Amino acid sequence: MCGIIGGVGKLDYRDYLLTGLKKLDYRGYDSAGLAYRKDGKVILKKVAGRVDDLSRAVAPFSGGEVGIAHTRWATHGVPNQANAHPHFSMRRDFYIVHNGVIENYRSLKNLLKDHGYIFHTDTDTEVIADLLEDNYRQKKDVLASISETMGVLRGSFACAIICKDDSNLYFMKKASPLLIGLGKGANYLASDALPMVDYTDKFIDLEDGEYGVLTPAEAKIYIAGKAIAPVVTSRDTARYDYDLDGYPTFMLKEIEESPDVIHCLGDNYFDGEKYLFDQKLIRALRDADEVVFLACGTSYYASLLGVEFMKRLGKRSEAYIGSEWAYYPTLPSKKTVFVLVSQSGETADLILCQKFLLDKGLPTLAITNTKGSTIERKATYSLLLYAGLEVAVAATKSYMAQVVLLALLANAVGGRTSAVAGLDSLIRSLRDIVLRKEGIHAIAKRIFVSRDAFYVGRGHDFAAALECSLKLKEISYIHAEAYPGGELKHGPIALIEKDTPVIGFVSDPLTALALRNNLTELSSRGATVLIVSSEALREEGDSFSYPDVPSLLAVLPEVMFGQYLSYYAALEKKLPIDKPRNLAKSVTVE
Numbered sequence: 001m002c003g004i005i006g007g008v009g010k011l012d013y014r015d016y017l018l019t020g021l022k023k024l025d026y027r028g029y030d031s032a033g034l035a036y037r038k039d040g041k042v043i044l045k046k047v048a049g050r051v052d053d054l055s056r057a058v059a060p061f062s063g064g065e066v067g068i069a070h071t072r073w074a075t076h077g078v079p080n081q082a083n084a085h086p087h088f089s090m091r092r093d094f095y096i097v098h099n100g101v102i103e104n105y106r107s108l109k110n111l112l113k114d115h116g117y118i119f120h121t122d123t124d125t126e127v128i129a130d131l132l133e134d135n136y137r138q139k140k141d142v143l144a145s146i147s148e149t150m151g152v153l154r155g156s157f158a159c160a161i162i163c164k165d166d167s168n169l170y171f172m173k174k175a176s177p178l179l180i181g182l183g184k185g186a187n188y189l190a191s192d193a194l195p196m197v198d199y200t201d202k203f204i205d206l207e208d209g210e211y212g213v214l215t216p217a218e219a220k221i222y223i224a225g226k227a228i229a230p231v232v233t234s235r236d237t238a239r240y241d242y243d244l245d246g247y248p249t250f251m252l253k254e255i256e257e258s259p260d261v262i263h264c265l266g267d268n269y270f271d272g273e274k275y276l277f278d279q280k281l282i283r284a285l286r287d288a289d290e291v292v293f294l295a296c297g298t299s300y301y302a303s304l305l306g307v308e309f310m311k312r313l314g315k316r317s318e319a320y321i322g323s324e325w326a327y328y329p330t331l332p333s334k335k336t337v338f339v340l341v342s343q344s345g346e347t348a349d350l351i352l353c354q355k356f357l358l359d360k361g362l363p364t365l366a367i368t369n370t371k372g373s374t375i376e377r378k379a380t381y382s383l384l385l386y387a388g389l390e391v392a393v394a395a396t397k398s399y400m401a402q403v404v405l406l407a408l409l410a411n412a413v414g415g416r417t418s419a420v421a422g423l424d425s426l427i428r429s430l431r432d433i434v435l436r437k438e439g440i441h442a443i444a445k446r447i448f449v450s451r452d453a454f455y456v457g458r459g460h461d462f463a464a465a466l467e468c469s470l471k472l473k474e475i476s477y478i479h480a481e482a483y484p485g486g487e488l489k490h491g492p493i494a495l496i497e498k499d500t501p502v503i504g505f506v507s508d509p510l511t512a513l514a515l516r517n518n519l520t521e522l523s524s525r526g527a528t529v530l531i532v533s534s535e536a537l538r539e540e541g542d543s544f545s546y547p548d549v550p551s552l553l554a555v556l557p558e559v560m561f562g563q564y565l566s567y568y569a570a571l572e573k574k575l576p577i578d579k580p581r582n583l584a585k586s587v588t589v590e
Ligand code: M6R
Pocket: 296, 297, 298, 299, 300, 341, 342, 343, 344, 345, 346, 347, 350, 393, 394, 395, 396, 470, 474, 585, 586, 587
């Protein structure tokens, strides 16, 4: 994954690089480093810690001509200081930061060893720096060396590069995101727009195979030796709100933004009388004989609801995990519409799926929260979630937006407007939960010491259970499983011990009784059963209830309950809620 940032020209480098890096640490945060060139010398600092540790380690300085920085999510080599970026070539001709994976780095390393190169790190990145140097020593031209180096690299890379001999900022890109920001007297680049929006609203999205050079005055971009005219786009910088607004964590803030996000989504796709979706998209979905959802993690769990919405329209529909489908694609019919669901729009596993579909000339609909992201740009149709920036690693409001958008879309395809009426009650229900969150905190205090926990539901309640168990694992580090109520007695019930927490979701009248019976079987074996029910199905002894919402939308109050539960369990355990161990927000490596 990793976040990279660079700048050239008149800049406060310390502030730009460190503040910018902090905004990128959702991409990884196990080590960090920066390098800048000042008065002809390159100064380097790296730490085996987070960006805050780096800030403490970098003494105040002024001036500078060009700078790069990196926040790492380790792929090759443990997260120690040596493996932290920037990496430099053997003779220190080049300093680079890299996001991606060089698949053939072992063979390149052997080749470089034959050329006398000695390696100091366990990373795949170091070979890039040495290859640049090796080529530069022969060609005496940085851009030609970059082009040559790109020719032998296999895998993915977005790199920002400093050469000791000049004060330019060089870059190259393949299969990892990189964009340029155009300023006045300075130019910028980074893995996403967030660190640059305080400086510019003009951006160039780099495409695979592109490389080039930034000076304070211009951006020159090449592909295979030929200069290309870049496409400059403007972005609404207000969208990149990075403030905690008084909240202790981004996760809490983002959970509580959900009602507003849903409201905003309704406004964006319905004008009070009709849906505002592209009619070509609606026709494509109406004509489709199958709608296939591809997604990962939380977005996959949201897609399970997409499947249900489509099935209710009488459409065949399936959801697949992106990393699986990329290698085992089902052969689609010509009338299949593929829906790629991704908060970031940069998930590598999903980009692989999209490549396969593009090669086959099949239409895709991207549902993302990130305008200009790779998946969004390459899709035939695009729908935005308008959820605002989601900073915490845990997907919360973006899940809510995905499910609601899928509901609205299905309604538009089915020619109905009922989900819009349903949205008001949904928003009210979620606001009610926000007001009563201390009730969920009290439940978290009972279960946070547990090693294992289960979420149980049937039908759409099971889909909510899956997402909630993911939240409990990733934020609270509690081993959690989700099961359909009827399935436990076919094996997993053996894991139930005295006081094992089991959270049961009851919102479907069709299965409420059966599920309650399943839960009774578990409490008879010592489990601490906590039932979360809709008000209509509430029974005495239930642990938490929420105001009713229409049918499948019940997953949203249930998931909000689960988000709070994992949040408060993590709070009780004093865990780093916004940045849980081993994770990154945007998973840009396979
Ligand atoms: O950006 P995406 O929606 O494509 O990300 C997919 C998953 O990595 C993501 O949903 C992940 O599971 C969440 N951060 C979990 O909270």
